[in-house]
Amino acid sequence: MRRIKGEKKRRVQQVRASTEICHGGKILIVPLEGSHWVNMDIMIKALHSRGHSVVVVRTNKSWYIQDNSPHYRTITVPVTEAFNHDFINSIIKKIIDIERGESSLWSFASLQAEMFTAMFNMHRIMCKFATNMFKDKYLMNSLNESKYDLVLTDPAWGTGIMLAHALKLPLVYNVRWITSGEGHMAIAPSPLSYIPLTGSGLSDKMTFIQRVKNLIFSVIWQAQDGFLIHPQYQAVCDQFFGPEVRYSDLLQGADLWLMRVDFVFEFPRPTMPNVIYIGGFQCEPAKPLPEHLEEFVQSSGEHGVIIMSLGTFVSELPADITNVIAAAFAKLPQKVIWRHKGDRPATLGNNTLIVDWMPQNDLLGHPKMKLFVAHGGTNGVQEAMYHGVPVVGLPVFFDQYDNLLRLKERGAATLLTINTVDKDNNFVEAIQEVLNEPSYRMNMQRLSRLHRDQPITPLDNALFWIEFVMRHKGAAHLRTESYKMPWYSYHSVDVVLSFLATVAVITFLPLVFVRYVCLEKCMKRKTNKK
Structure with missing residues (x-):
């Protein structure tokens, strides 16, 4: 009897599985490289597991996106120039050199000029990528004939946005940043009196002088978009869609914005009905560590372990800084696992293990984890918050300082800057402060409890809404038409x-x-x- 019931149960499960596969949609994905691809890949695997067919558009010079995968097929567009490690590495070196110089109006201007140049070149590369794609009539006909259900893209660059318009498909964003800055700024009311601009280093509680600074940063962002970024994408729209199609309308007209933050992390602010918050969707309970790492972690005894990673974009720091960091780690009783790809520091202690790659999420979830030294990328910050591990922040560029500031404001992190990390024992003192002051861990664990206390996981929420758009051929009823108004x-x-x-x-x-x-x-x- 039990065997018959078991067989029936298995048949029901098989029918359900085959039904899900039969009713699976066709999703065209235009991702971003680096750490943005890391979290997009997690979403792709989840979509594939639910029976959806996924096709990823990449270049022949792709940095992270592999051509062969069991979870997706690829369409490769030939280009002569691409956003890759060599492109980003040269920018980061210049930014570090500027930040390590004397703080002055000139250094601020130099930093902004470098960022402007980097943004201009990145979007120039993306516009060339889009142009090559739209000129390929065979490719575009093939995409049209494939009858995709929607386009899922990271709008930090605009190729996927324009492709969705060309194919007349519903558009969903996996978003934190858009081509013109932070995603909310383009779609939701954003009073500058309490919503800090990226790069300003401000919280939501501002003095008069800080509000003046925030306004200046708003002007800088608008100037960057108005003179350097938007015209490049508009030129592509003019060439292939006609001048009556405005790129800004395409950008703001997405059906759904899957926002990679939540309000445990982000400062409270106005939002819109088609913004769905999926912050930490890439986080999951820790899996067992590889044997050699588990052995190293267990050897730490009661002192525990510290990990350090500067993320996908920053593979190494100048040698004098790495020597200071290595010497600081050598003074600690904790064991240290450090993701570092540069030359081996001369001051490296016996307690420090250097690796090319680490299972960051699994290490952060290990019971012996005491501290995370991080650059402040969104993925790492959210993984630390998910697992309740306090942070010593070492931001390098773009949004990293602002991400870490949100943890600092909640008492879960302390911050250093590149130009102060090697001065007056700042680095080791920052580590000891976070290790010895219980409030840092208590505050981060409180954030972890708040973040986890949800009726549905962020990843399941994202999948539901993607499938919602597929079922209803869009989500126009959630989208305001305000972007069409002068x-x-x-x-x-x-x-x-x-x-x-x-x-x-x-x-x-x-x-x-x-x-x-x-x-x-x-x-x-x-x-x-x-």
Whole structure:
């Protein structure tokens, strides 16, 4: 009897599985490289496990995206230049050199100029990628004939946005950044009085001077987008879709924004109905470590383990800084696992293990983990928060300082900068402060409890909404049409001016009438006297 029930159960499961596969959708994915691909790949595997067919658009010079995978097929577009390790490494070296110099208005201007140049070149490469794709008639016909259900893209570059328009497909974002900056800034009301701009290093509690600084950063971001980024994408739109198609409309018109933050991490702010928060979707309970790592971790005894990683983009720091860091680690009783690809530091201690790669999520979830020395990338920060591990932050560029600041404001991290890490024992003192002050761990574990206390996991939430868009051929009912309004209508400038004009007419018309009547009387009196 039990065997019959077991057979029935298995048949039901097989039917359900085959039904899911039969009803699986076709998803076209245009991802970003580096750490952005790492979390997109997790979403791809989850979509594949639910029976969806996934196709990834990549270049022939792709950095992270492999051509062969059991979870997706690839379409490879030939290019002569690509966003890869060599491209990003040269930028990071220049930024580190600038940041290590004397702090001044000139260094700030130099840093902004370097970032402007990097952004311009990155989007120039992406526009060339899009141009090559749209010029390939065979490829575009093939994509049209494939009848995809939607395009899923990371809008930190605009290729996927324009491709979705070309194919007339619903558009879903796996998003934190868009081509013009932080994603919320393009779609939701964003008062500068309490919403800090990326790069400003500000929290949501600002003094008058800080609000002035925030306004300056807003102008910088708008200038960067208006003069360096948006025109490049608009030129592609003009060439292939016509000048009546505005890139900014395509960007803001996505059906769904799967936002890679949540409000345990992000400062509270206005949002929109088609923004779905999936912060930490890449996080999961720790799996067993490889044998050699588990043995090293267990050898730490009661002191525990520290890990250090500067993420995908930053593979190595200048030699003098790495020697300072290695010497600081050597003074600690903890064991240290350090992801480092440069030359072996001369001051490396016996307690430090250097690796090319580490299972970061699994290490952070290990009971012996005490501290995470991190650069502040979104993935690493969220994994630390998920597992409740306090952080010593060493930001290098872009949003990393701002990410770490959000942890610092909640008492779960302390920060250093590149130009101070090698001065006056700052690095070792920062580590000892976080290790010896219990509030850091307590605060981070509180954030972990808040983050985990959800009715559905962030990944399952993301999958539901992707499938929702596929079932309903979009999500237009969640999307505001405000982006189609001219700025003067959006801010009701025309209404205010009309109201003021009406008030002026109502106020001054009687005065004009009275003045006219008085003048008439005066004229009559003069006439009578004559």
